[in-house]
Structure formats: C-alpha cells, structure tokens
Amino acid sequence: MDRRELAAFLRSRRERITPADVGLPAGPRRRTPGLRREEVATLAYISTEYYTRLEQARAPRPSREVLAGITRALRLSDAERDHLHHLAGEPPGPAPGPSREVRQSILDLLNRLPQTAAFVTSAAYEVIAWNDLAAALMEDFSAVPRRERNLVRRVFLGSRPLAQRLYGVSNADSFARTAARRLRATAARYPDDPEVAALVAELLAGSAEFVQLWASHDVSAEHTLVKAFQHPVVGPITLNCDVLEIPDRDQQMVLYTAAPGSPSEEALRLLAVIGTQRMDVTL
Missing domain, CATH: 1.10.260.40 (lambda repressor-like DNA-binding domains)
Structure with a gap:
C-alpha cells in the first residue's frame, strides 16, 4: 500500500x-x-x-x-x-456497479447526429449523456437532479402520463416490462452495488406493478421499434427507435429518428431550432 x-x-x-x-x-x-x-x-x-x-x-x-x-x-x-x-495494495476485481463513464467517442457521436435525438443510459436505466435534440424532445436532463434522470424510477414511481410525455413511452406497459426485465439482469450482474440494490428496493416498496413483474423472473427484454411523443410545443411526433449496445461499458445508446419527409421530421427540425428554451414541462 x-x-x-x-x-x-x-x-x-x-x-x-x-x-x-x-x-x-x-x-x-x-x-x-x-x-x-x-x-x-x-x-x-x-x-x-x-x-x-x-x-x-x-x-x-x-x-x-x-x-x-x-x-x-x-x-x-x-x-x-x-x-x-x-x-491500496488490493488487486482490482470486476466492476462493482454499472459504469456511468461515457467514452469520449460516444459523446462526440451524440453531437454529430443533429437530426437524431440520442442519449445514453447506464445498465440501471440512468440517462448519463444526451445531445441537444434529445433534451429538446424529452427533457433538459441537465436541469434535473441525477436521481430524476432514472427512466425506470420515473415510469414506475412517477406519473404515467408524465413519463409518456417526457420519455416517449408510447406503450407504457411494454416499456415497464422491458425495464423490469433488464433491471433484474443488471441486479444479477452487480449484486454488490448499493445503488442498484436501493433502486430495486425502492421500486418493490413503491410499485405493485413492479412487484408483479419482478416476481416473474423474466430477463428477456422486449424491443419497441416506434415511439410516440406528445410534445408540449410541436405536438405529436412518431419516431423510429433503435438501441445500440455499448458492451464494454454495459450501456445503451438510444436513437430516435423520423421517417424522411414525414411531419415528424419537420417537427424534429423545428425542435432543433427551438431547443429547450421554450420547454414548458412542469415536473
């Protein structure tokens, strides 16, 4: 030492x-x-x-x-x-918990996608990086505490309509099932991480729906390819949803894109101009 x-x-x-x-x-x-x-x-x-x-x-x-x-x-x-x-004279072992460090190349990629709303989540569903269009479409994540950036906490313990408006949960039930399944797998990978354990305990104590899903022991996630947003400024937006794995960090990059020539593409272009300045979401 x-x-x-x-x-x-x-x-x-x-x-x-x-x-x-x-x-x-x-x-x-x-x-x-x-x-x-x-x-x-x-x-x-x-x-x-x-x-x-x-x-x-x-x-x-x-x-x-x-x-x-x-x-x-x-x-x-x-x-x-x-x-x-x-x-400290103690050889390092496996990572104790989900990584929150986003590679610089991933951060650069987020900023090189001006027509795509893109963000990165940890294995525990915390939004840990995002680009400007994602903030304009969903929420200015920099303006909320870290705790409130957790999507699984929002969908189970917050208001479902609010979660749908902010996070594009076009099918809240499907998202809830996927979140519970992925979180169970995360808890198994990081059994000694207190933040993951505390999150699971909080959800079990506060959501009967989560208790039921957790009891199923399912770990296979569903994939939603289309997300529908009800944006407070530009109105309804329907976007394609693609999820890219970042395996070395156990993270995911979520990409929201609009079909070329669609009204949703025009809405995204408008949001890129408006940014977060006119967001009127009340948390």
Whole structure:
C-alpha cells in the first residue's frame, strides 16, 4: 500500500468533482474545491474520520468494500478504479456497479447526429449523456437532479402520463416490462452495488406493478421499434427507435429518428431550432 500516493490521488479526484455532479447543493459559502471530505465519506458509506485519515496517509489498508464505495463516490473511471486498487495494495476485481463513464467517442457521436435525438443510459436505466435534440424532445436532463434522470424510477414511481410525455413511452406497459426485465439482469450482474440494490428496493416498496413483474423472473427484454411523443410545443411526433449496445461499458445508446419527409421530421427540425428554451414541462 502506497499511502502517500493514495492520499494524493484521493485529494485530486475529490477536488475535481462538483456537488452538482453527485446531486448535492453547492451552497453559498462553499470554499473547498470539489467535494468536502465528509460528503465523499457519506457517498462512500464510510466514516468521515477514516476517509480523512486516508487523505492524510495515516489510515490502514482499506478493504475492497471501502474501495468500491470510494470508486462510486468519486465517480472514478475504470482505469482510475484499477489505479486506486493498486495504490491500496488490493488487486482490482470486476466492476462493482454499472459504469456511468461515457467514452469520449460516444459523446462526440451524440453531437454529430443533429437530426437524431440520442442519449445514453447506464445498465440501471440512468440517462448519463444526451445531445441537444434529445433534451429538446424529452427533457433538459441537465436541469434535473441525477436521481430524476432514472427512466425506470420515473415510469414506475412517477406519473404515467408524465413519463409518456417526457420519455416517449408510447406503450407504457411494454416499456415497464422491458425495464423490469433488464433491471433484474443488471441486479444479477452487480449484486454488490448499493445503488442498484436501493433502486430495486425502492421500486418493490413503491410499485405493485413492479412487484408483479419482478416476481416473474423474466430477463428477456422486449424491443419497441416506434415511439410516440406528445410534445408540449410541436405536438405529436412518431419516431423510429433503435438501441445500440455499448458492451464494454454495459450501456445503451438510444436513437430516435423520423421517417424522411414525414411531419415528424419537420417537427424534429423545428425542435432543433427551438431547443429547450421554450420547454414548458412542469415536473
């Protein structure tokens, strides 16, 4: 265990993250660059005293569970996670939870699709990247907390009409079945991830529909090829839906496109001009 290098690495990663990145309020008197130590400790489910000692190079070797918590709290990339483990003298194992890091090439691709509403979801159905047209069509994801960007939480625990309007759930029942099946498979791949476990527990406690679907133990997802939106500004839009797998990150890119020459194509063109400035959705 290289305590000094570990301490320096933790400080550098903590200071680069803003409170907004993890769904925390910035507050008017924040002077610490990035997150505070106690905030990292809370997000990692460890004591503030122990995390402070890690950054001061005074702590004993952290366990794999502690390292997994710190990885999630600091939003480390796969390479950074492995580096953290090596510094702690603990060889890295499989990824502890769904990756939220989107490859730069994927981010570039999103921005190179001006006539396509495109976004990326994690294995837990969290929207983690999107282009401008997706924000105009669905919702300005940057304006809502990270927790509210989870599609499966919205469809089971939110208002169905709202979920349909925001996320293009033309067949809410079909989307719910697919979401429950994919989430069961995700929970099996990441059995030790507390966020996935907490999401499943929340859905089981709050949705009788999810309880019924979860009890079926189905894992084969259905595929919806057409999505219908009722947009508050441009009206109804019917779009083709294609889903591309990003296997190395266990993520999906969702692409919404309109048939050439259709009224929906004209609506998408209008949305590309309007952007999110005239969105009047009330959450």
